[in-house]
Amino acid sequence: MILAAQTPLKVSIAATVVSLLLVLVVFELIRSRRLRERYALLWLLTGVVLVVLSAWRGGLNTIAGWFGVRGYPPAVLFAVGLLFVIAVLLHYSTVISRLSDQNVILAQRLALLESKLDDRE
Amino acid sequence: MSDRRIAIVPAFNEAGNIGRVVDELRAFDGGFDVVVVSDGSTDGTVEVARAHGAHVVRLPFNLGIGGAVQTGFRYAWENGYELAVRCDGDGQHDPSELPKVLGPVVAGEADIVVGSRFTGAEGYRSSAARRVGIRLLAVIVSLIARQRVTDTTSGFQALNRKALALFAADYPHDYPEVEGMVMTIRHRLRLQEVPVQMREREHGQSSITALRSIYYMAKVLLALFVGLFRRSVVPVE
Numbered sequence: 001m002i003l004a005a006q007t008p009l010k011v012s013i014a015a016t017v018v019s020l021l022l023v024l025v026v027f028e029l030i031r032s033r034r035l036r037e038r039y040a041l042l043w044l045l046t047g048v049v050l051v052v053l054s055a056w057r058g059g060l061n062t063i064a065g066w067f068g069v070r071g072y073p074p075a076v077l078f079a080v081g082l083l084f085v086i087a088v089l090l091h092y093s094t095v096i097s098r099l100s101d102q103n104v105i106l107a108q109r110l111a112l113l114e115s116k117l118d119d120r121e
Numbered sequence: 122m123s124d125r126r127i128a129i130v131p132a133f134n135e136a137g138n139i140g141r142v143v144d145e146l147r148a149f150d151g152g153f154d155v156v157v158v159s160d161g162s163t164d165g166t167v168e169v170a171r172a173h174g175a176h177v178v179r180l181p182f183n184l185g186i187g188g189a190v191q192t193g194f195r196y197a198w199e200n201g202y203e204l205a206v207r208c209d210g211d212g213q214h215d216p217s218e219l220p221k222v223l224g225p226v227v228a229g230e231a232d233i234v235v236g237s238r239f240t241g242a243e244g245y246r247s248s249a250a251r252r253v254g255i256r257l258l259a260v261i262v263s264l265i266a267r268q269r270v271t272d273t274t275s276g277f278q279a280l281n282r283k284a285l286a287l288f289a290a291d292y293p294h295d296y297p298e299v300e301g302m303v304m305t306i307r308h309r310l311r312l313q314e315v316p317v318q319m320r321e322r323e324h325g326q327s328s329i330t331a332l333r334s335i336y337y338m339a340k341v342l343l344a345l346f347v348g349l350f351r352r353s354v355v356p357v358e
Contacts, residue, residue, distance in 0.1 A: 104294070107180050108192045111158075112199070115178040 007057045007073045015054035015077055023047035042091055046084035053077055127202040128153045129193030131186060131276075132210025133160040136169050139210050143173040146208065149216040156196055157210065160189035166210075187297035190276070191288060198282075198289035205285055207278045214277040218317040222279045225313045232310040233284040235270075235302070236277035236317035250331065254338055258299050261345060266306040270314060273299040277317060284310055299341050303348055 026043045029035035035043075053060050054077060064073035128146045132139050139157060146155050157170035161183035170177050178196055180189060190207060197205045204226060208214040218236060225231040239259075258273040276298060280288070287308055293300035305312045 104184055104188045107182060107184055108188065108195060111178045111180045111192055112196060115176065115196070118177070 005061075005071055005073060007060050009057070011074050012054055012057050012060075015074065016051060019047055019050035019054050023051060039091075039095070042084070042088045046081070046088065049084070050077065050081060053080060124152075124204070125200075125202045126150070126153045126204045127197045127200075127206075128155045129190065129197060129205055129207045130155065130157045130170075130175070130210045131160060131189040131193060131207075132157055132162060132166050132170070133183060133186075133189070134162045134164040134166060135210040136162070136165040138212040139166050139175075140169045140173045142208065142210055142212050142216075143170055143175045145216040147174060149219055153206075154202075156193055158189045158193045158196075160184055160186070185295050186276075187292055187294040190297060191292035194280075194285055194288040194292065198285045202285070203282050205280045207276055207280070209276045213319050213321065215318060215320055218277070219279075221315045221317055222277060225315065226279045226281050230311070231313035232281050233305055234279045234313045234315055235272065235275050235298075236319075237272035237275055237314045238317070238319050239271040251334060254334055257338075258341065261342070262299060262302050265303055265345065265349070266312070268306065268312065270302060270312075272314065273302055277319070293344060296337055296341060300344050300348060303345060307348075308353055 023044065026035065026040055026047055030037060030040050053063070060076060061073050064070075064076045067076065069075050130139070130142060130146070132142075135142075143155050143157065146153060155175040157166070157175040157177050159167045159170070159177060159179045161180050167177050167179050178192055180192060184192075193207070194205070204223075206219060206222060208216070214236070222234050222236045225234045239255075255272065255274055259271050262273050263270045274296070284305065287304065287310065288301065291304070293304075302312060
């Protein structure tokens with residue numbers, strides 16, 4: 001039987017550092033009120049999951065085994081990262097859609113109100 | 122108050138046409154209040170419409186035809202109008218054709234009446250690609266509605282208060298007539314088509330160009346499909 005590949009230590013360290021950086025940046029953005037908590041949650045989750053998977057080499061190897069990734073376990077990091085990015089983007093698309101709907105309603109209300117003011121003059 | 126009537130005219134930079142449109146509407150029937158919804162116009166449409174005696178609702182920026190028309194529907198709904206007609210601000214809808222569109226609504230036979238260019242009327246020319254697109258949409262909408270529909274893109278319409286309630290609450294955004302028809306049917310409102318003649322535009326360009334019509338078809342088809350899985354926005358009788 002071929003022994004399943006292991007995550008190289010250097011890869012693990014580098015990935016952990018980058019993931020920690022992501023978590024720190026998100027935290028700082030929330031702290032300085034440049035990112036609202038409700039929009040930051042998905043990013044924080046992304047960061048934390050990546051930190052855990054990067055640092056915990058045994059876990060990453062096991063999970064890679066579950067999905068039949070034999071050659072290079074860190075590929076799971078890419079997959080997880082990509083999945084979260086897609087989730088975040090989709091979430092933002094819904095946010096943008098809602099904002100543009102609200103924008104339309106605001107414009108209509110404003111126009112109707114203004115027309116009422118015009119009537120009084 | 123019970124027979125208050127309003128003509129809703131969406132207009133985006135139609136300073137060259139809007140004056141005549143308003144005059145013709147007022148000449149057609151003095152009982153009609155005319156509201157012009159300026160969709161972020163920058164060319165004096167607002168001033169011209171006012172000078173010709175229309176009430177003007179001025180959107181702060183361009184929302185697109187759906188958002189503009191819905192503003193008119195909301196205006197009509199909130200001000201208690203019983204009957205509304207909708208005409209484009211570019212002059213292609215001839216007010217002398219209004220009785221045909223109004224007839225079934227006034228008689229209580231329909232909640233919304235759409236003036237169609239294709240059920241037997243002549244006098245309308247259009248590009249081949251656009252005709253094919255309109256035909257295709259007509260077939261699809263006819264299937265969904267289980268009712269023959271020939272012109273799904275006509276903005277020449279008459280509505281009673283029931284239809285106003287629906288469209289004031291929810292109206293599609295970009296190219297609203299097709300989806301609007303399906304919404305009408307799904308809310309069990311009575312839709313009727315009547316043949317009308319339409320005129321050529323007098324000034325300016327139509328808002329639909331060749332390239333955009335492909336995007337338009339894709340978007341409308343998606344909207345129609347998804348719309349089938351959507352719940353009613355106002356209670357269905």
